[in-house]
Amino acid sequence: MPKPIYVLENTRPAYHLRYTWTGWPAGGSAFPSQPDDDFFRQLDEQWATDNLKHLSTAWERSQVQLGFSAIPTVSPVLCVSRAKGRLQHALRLARNTVKFSRKVAFRGIGANHTAEVEEYVSQQVDREKFVDPRFAAMLKRFTTLDSSVALDQPSESISGRYWYDVHIVLVTSNRVRYRRQRDFEALDRSLVATAKKHHHRLAARAWMPDHLHVAMRGNIEESPAEIALAIMNNTAYTMGQNAIWQHGFYAGTFSEYDVRALRR
Incomplete structure (x- = not known):
């Protein structure tokens, strides 16, 4: 295999990544009353070492929801593990031992809703207003919105x-x-093959002359950085192992809910 052109050490990402984790007590039990600020200050310091910034808490006896921002190297699996593991350990130290349900809910949220992101991606060619309608028509064939995702x-x-x-x-x-x-x-075939290999699902994508937009359901074991770097390296290989991309990327989360769902 050729040496990757793009690695974490030589890329500078821009990102807006927000996640919520929701946990429940095991059947027949309940969470204690919400702990005080000092409890969370200590937890916040620990989550910071995981590259998670605690943004919000919604605490009930029947469930707890935590909101975080993260850097691109944090995967959903890591976020879930650290959110649940550190909270459970802190409660145990505070002599509020609670058995957590094995089931959790994880959601990425952002400034825009799913429909807005999909529409934005699908309208890239139309927004550009190309002078040559034939070129625009050709390029439009490389805008794909997959309703099955x-x-x-x-x-x-x-x-x-x-x-x-x-x-x-x-x-x-x-x-x-x-x-x-x-x-x-060639580039689109490489993108589709990369998504299939890494178990991502492409909801919308738009190839433009000098940039690419992709909205996807990601593999929970991969971080946004891993997703972006795989696409960058595989498409670069397709184009003769040339550095066709800038050494950076944008990664943002979105969902049916926006960041206003986070409440401190």
Whole structure:
């Protein structure tokens, strides 16, 4: 295998990643009353070492929901593990031992709703207002909206339900503009193959002359950085193992709910 062109050490991502974790007590039990601020201050310091910033808490006897922001190297599996594990340990130290249900819910949220993101991606070519209608028509064939990918429905796993929807944006190196249909065909095949290999589901994608938009349901074991880097490296390999992308990417979460769902 060729050496990857793009790695964490040489990329500078932009990101807006917000997650909620919801946990429940095991059957027949209940959570104690919400702990005080000092309890959470200590937890916040621990979560910070996991690259999670605690944003909100919604505490009830029957369930607890925590909101976090994260950097792109944090996967849903890691977020869930640290949210639940550290909270359960802190409660035990406070002599409020609670047996947690094995089931959890995880959701990525953002500034925009799912429908807004899908519409934004699908309208990229129309918004550009290309002078040559033939080029616009050709490029439009590389805008795909897959209605079979139901982002409002969770991905089920043995540990719970996950809504892990990510918007990835890549920009070409030096804003080089691709124009040939065969290049777009090769790039799109590479994107689709990468998603299949990594168990992502492409909900919407739009190839533009100098950038790419992808809205997807991600594999919960992979972080946004891993998702973006896999796409960047595989498409670069397709184009002759050339550095076709800028050394950076944008990754943002979105869902049926927006960040206003977070309440401190």
